[in-house]
Amino acid sequence: MKKVSKIKIKPKFSIFLKIFCFFICLSLGFFLFYCKQIHDLTSLEYSKEASKNILFSFKKDYILSVGKNETLNAAFESKYYDENYLDNYRKIHYVSHKRLILHINRLLKKGYSNSDINIILSHGNDEAVERFTERDKVKYLEEFFSVPYAKLDNYDRYVSYSDETGEDEEDTVLFVNLDLDKEDYNDSTLVEKFSFDMLVNKHHHLSSDFEPDDLVVIDKKYASEEGFLCNSEALAAYIKMSQKAFEEGYQIVINSAYRSYQDQEAVVNDYLKAYGQSYVDKYVAKPGYSEHQTGLAFDIGSKNVSVFLNSKEYKWMLEHAYEYGFIHRFSKSGENITGFRNEPWHYRYVGEKAAKYIYDNKLTLEEYWAIFLDK
Helix, strand or coil: CCCCCCCCCCHHHHHHHHHHHHHHHHHHHHHHHHHHHHHHHHCCCCCHHHHHHHHHCCCHHHHHHHCCCHHHHHHHHCCCCCHHHHHHHHHCCCCCCCCHHHHHHHHHHCCCCHHHHHHHHCCCCHHHHHHHHCCCCCCCCHHHHCCCCCCHHHHHHHHHHHHHHCCCHHHHHHHHHCCCCCCCCCCCEECCCCCCCCCCECCEECCCCCCCCCEEECCHHHECCCCCEEEHHHHHHHHHHHHHHHHCCCCEEEEECCCCHHHHHHHHHHHHHHHCHHHHHHHCCCCCCCHHHHCCEEEEEECCCCCHHHCHHHHHHHHHHHHHCEEECCCCCCHHHHCCCCCCCEEEECCHHHHHHHHHCCCCHHHHHHHHHCC
16 A cells, blocks of 8 residues: 655744734624624614714714714714714704704804704704805894794794784794795795695685596585586595584585686686675685685585574584594684684595694694695
8 A cells, every 4th residue: 555645844834824814813803893892882783984983983882871962983984084973973862964064063163052953953854954064153143933833934933024024923923934924926836736734814825727636526415506517535524524513403504615727817807796896805815726626625604594603504514524533624713824714614635644733733824734734
């Protein structure tokens, strides 16, 4: 049997192999150590990019002492990170703005406190905050921004309106956000998208070709005339309401529903001929500014009494309409907000959830919209 000869490793090659293996093991150890450090941070929901920057800026212990913090995560991801503001970042609430850290830096340089910056960030989007950082420092932020739905971009208008009218901060914010500091029909907002909570009034208008979703014909059984149109969901809710009213001894009827832009023009012209311009300016909505164009508004009457205000149906509607998603749109108490006189007959479909909240809290649709929907 032949003997198998053993391979002899030259001494120099053996040393090189040992050194190579040492560096491999060292690199592997360092890699595992690095992965462990990254894991410690990512387990606190810091991103990999932020975790890497935290490690290389030797701030891991600081971050571990703080724990999860979205603003710190954004800071370590940002090219605008400034170590001098590290403690500030920790105390400022995170908002999803692209230039969050840049804006925080600018506001801190202007002398705003952490609490001031929290107020500023919570009242504007990225673009609004950007504009706010470019203006001189505002001394009394809480004067208007204590109101949750106050807007950064409206600050100067708040000041001006409050000075002119003497209104308190909450009313000032509400009225300015609703553009009530502007003349009626002047510089109004175009409403393009149909929704059950859409706002149409003297400061929010529809185009001449706007048509609501799902228009259907109202059965003559529920209307005073044939051919009335309205939104299908609003009609279904009205039918339920009408049937319930009938069961309880009340008879309601639709006297007007959807009116196109052109229909409203005809209404305005009729009133102009009959009563004159001053009457129309005060009581009749211009084309595009009528809620009837939404297909969600009904003029409701009684089958028993010609004057709806004097009917038992009127009282029933005030108490029960919200249960079916309708609100009394233009009340006496809300005239200074809606811009329209009290119309006992005018009801608007907004859906049951919104209608209940508006009813329970005695709000106008404008107030509900300003508080919850105006983003």
